[in-house]
Amino acid sequence: MKKxxxxxATLLASASVFAEEAATHTAAAATATGSDKGMLAIAAALCMGVAVLGGTFSQGKxxxxxxxxxxxxxxxxxxxxTPMLLSLALIESLVILGFLVAFVKIGGLL
Known part of the structure; x- marks a missing residue:
C-alpha cells in the first residue's frame, strides 16, 4: 500500500511541472486546428471520465x-x-462541475 x-503522490505532483507549458499554450488552444482538436476531445473525455469515476466510488461508499x-x-x-442526502448532492455537484469543465474544454471544437 505504501508503494x-x-x-x-509522484504522479499527482508531476502534473504541476507541465502547468507553465500549458499556460503558454492556452491561447493556441483557443484557435485549435487539426490534431489539436482531437487532443481537446481526449482531454474533455478524460475530465468527464475521472469526475464520473470518482463520483461513483464516493457515492457508493x-x-x-x-x-x-x-x-x-x-x-x-x-x-x-439527511446528512447522507446532503453528501450525495455535494458529490454529484462535483461530477456536474467536471461535466462543465469538459464542455468548456470542448468549446474550442465548435
Missing amino acids: YTIAL AASAALDGIARNPAAQDKIF
Whole structure:
C-alpha cells in the first residue's frame, strides 16, 4: 500500500511541472486546428471520465456507510438519512462541475 501511495503522490505532483507549458499554450488552444482538436476531445473525455469515476466510488461508499449505520441502529435513520442526502448532492455537484469543465474544454471544437 505504501508503494501505491508514493506512486500516486509522484504522479499527482508531476502534473504541476507541465502547468507553465500549458499556460503558454492556452491561447493556441483557443484557435485549435487539426490534431489539436482531437487532443481537446481526449482531454474533455478524460475530465468527464475521472469526475464520473470518482463520483461513483464516493457515492457508493457514502450510501454503503449510511445503510450500514441504519442497519445497525434503525432508530437513527432520521439522523443519518439527511446528512447522507446532503453528501450525495455535494458529490454529484462535483461530477456536474467536471461535466462543465469538459464542455468548456470542448468549446474550442465548435
